[in-house]
Amino acid sequence: MSDERSVEHSATAHQHPQKRSNWLNRLGHLLKGEPNDRDELADIITEAGERDIIDEDTQDMLEGVFEISELRVRDIMIPRSQMNTLPSDACINDVIPKIIESGNSRYPVIHEDKDHIEGILLVKDLLKYIVTRENAPVTDIIRPAVVVPESKRVDKLLKEFQQCRYHMAIVVDEYGGVSGLVTIEDILELIVGEIEDEYDDEDNAPANITEINSSLYHVLSLTPIADFNEKFGTSFTNDEYDTIGGLVLHAFGHLPAKGDSISIENFDFRVLSADKRSIHLLQLTVNPREEE
DSSP states (O other): OHHHHHHHHHHHHHHHHHHHHHHHHHHHHHHHSSOOOHHHHHHHHHHHHHTTSSOHHHHHHHHHHHHHTTOBHHHHOEEGGGOOOEETTOBHHHHHHHHHHHOOSEEEEEESEEEEEEEEEEGGGGHHHHHHTOOOBGGGTOBOOOEEETTSBHHHHHHHHHHHTOOEEEEEOTTSOEEEEEEHHHHHHHHHOOOOOTTOSGGGOOOSEEEEETTEEEEETTOBHHHHHHHHTOOOOOSSOSBHHHHHHHHHTSOOOTTOEEEETTEEEEEEEEOSSOEEEEEEEEOOOOOO
16 A cells, blocks of 8 residues: 555656646747747747646746737836926926925936926936035936837837846837836836835825826726716716726626727727736727717
8 A cells, every 4th residue: 555655656746847847848849940929839838827837927927028029118108297307407405305205216307398308317316416415406417318219119128228227218209209208117017017116105106097198098997987987977887897997898798908999989998908817907099979
């Protein structure tokens, strides 16, 4: 009886390493093979997660890498309306209160308006001036601003962030106007999840509904139906679902993938971010209502 248990234990002990080895062999063969089939590679990663060959965090990170290769900077940027900026005619003592209040580490410095970026102020560059009590103009301290187009691929920008050792870029539209900014943290969070720091709390959480322009919005899927109704003057019911993500999911009839679109009344919803479990972020286009 003891020998039978020993044989059974031995077989069980070798089963998982063999399974892992087979999966790694398949992955290695795929990477070396001529076909560059992204869907097949994604299926192998999903299968590895389902069979516990890789843990859930690793699977999410690998899927995040795939996601950023398909996104453009416009999909993840902080919109112009939410940019925290400093005026170029200010001195250090003038901007310290705002820096303390917002808690950011980098600020675009503007002249007249947000279309005229003079440079980027790094908070760490203020230290020596604070120690010496020198009230210098912020323009004496700023560093050059890096400018990228809205259409730039996110994975390409991440590579530039790493190679050139900068952490923030100003985003411009096709006409050269400033449409927002993007940081390396925004990209990394797509891969590893939310990166919280000592300034992240509920009071500083991003708005559920962010206006990009008069007809375009970004909407977090967890936005309560009541808040959406109040913002857009709608009367969607929350009897079956409490959030706008639930409303959109119900309209699709299945869990949509990133990039999928659907129209509900005079609203066009496009999925900007989602995983195999839920929707995270929606792009909302408000169309004019047809006259009755």
